[in-house]
Amino acid sequence: MHALGASRSWARFKRNIPLLVMFVPVVAFYLIFKYAPMFGYVIAFKEYTFAKGVFGSPWVGLKWLEIIVNDPFTLKIVWNTLFLSLLNIVVGFPFPILIALMLNEVRSMLFKKSVQTLVYLPHFFSWVIIGGIFITLFSQESGIVNKIITLFRDEPLPFLYQANTWISIYVGSGIWKEAGFSAIIYLAALTSIDPTLYEAASVDGAGKFRKIWHITLPGIRPTIFLLLILSMGNIMEVGFDHVYVLQNDVVYSSSEVLSTYIYKIGLLGAQFSRSTALGLFESLVGFILVVTANRVARRFNQNLW
Structure with a gap:
């Protein structure tokens, strides 16, 4: 045997x-x-230096992590990162679902494919291009939006130089770029729903919204939870490119996040040990958030492990 x-x-x-x-x-x-x-x-x-290298640099224990925890400016940057990430999830996460639900109800294949292509296209643009588009639109001096505004009032609005409007532009540009890609994932998940469920619901007299609420959303719920858990894992990783191309000195206190700060103190400032400690802190927080999100999903039987 x-x-x-x-x-x-x-x-x-x-x-x-x-x-x-x-x-x-x-x-x-x-x-x-x-x-x-x-x-x-x-x-x-370690107290890392190029001259001594990784193995020769002296150990300093938790020195850099203690500096991070006790530095008010670093904590402000951590808060900015959490705030912008949570805002992206709370505001931006439902948009792909809504796009997928609306496209799923469209019966004209030509219109459906055209809209799907248009909303998916920005995903292929780099953040440099996206940043240039939004700066061109909202620039105070020569922006298209301010050109229209000045037709009705004397002064243009400083969209890119006020914290509230800058955050709105940041979130809006992220939704415009990535919503189409996530919508395709949800559209793929919608194809797995049994069409006979909709037929049975129609026989029972259910309308569009009842079908969406009782059939469509439960049918894509595993995909929603999966993408939500993955989003929680990246909550501390606010895209460097996204922030950097829109950032300016006026809104620095509200727009500086961990990725841009690590770039400035690590690559530009040569503080390698401190920037590495920040990266480790970022990874630990992301790990904790993923585990927490998975525990919450477990209550709905949608956990990953």
Whole structure:
């Protein structure tokens, strides 16, 4: 029996060799570019200098983490990061669902595909292009929006130089760029819903909104929870490009986030140990939020593990 089992295992292994060979680059990618760089976190516990290197630099324990916790400006940056990320999730997360629900109700395939292409297209633009578009639209001196506003009032509005309006532009540009991509994921999830459920609901006299509430939304609920958990994992990783291209000195106190701060003190300021400690802190908070979101999802039987 043991020999027969071993023979079957070997035969199954031989059949799967092509798949395993295809999987090797994926494993190599994660080992080289994801796991190996984690060794660099040791710098967060050292007084790192180029001259002494990683191994020669002296250990300082939790010095840099204590500086982060006790520095009011760093805590302000952490708050900015959390606030902008939560705002992106609270305001931006429902938009792809709404787009997918509306497109799912469209019966004209030409119109559906045209709208789908238009809302998906901005995903392919870099943040440099997106930033240039929104700066062109909302610039105080030459922005198109202010050109229209000055037709009705004397002074243009400083959209990019006030914290509230800057945050609105930041969130709005993020929704415009990424909502179409997420909507396609939800549209794919909608195809798995059994059409007979809608037919049965129509026989029972249910209208559009009742079908959406009782059939469509429950049908894509696993996808919603999955994307929400993934979003919670990235809550401390506000995109560097997104903030950097829209940022200016006037709204610095409200727009500075961990990614831009790490760039400035790490690459520009050569404070490698402190910036690494900030990155470690960012990763730890993200890990805690993912675990918390998964525990909440478990109550709805939609957890990942």
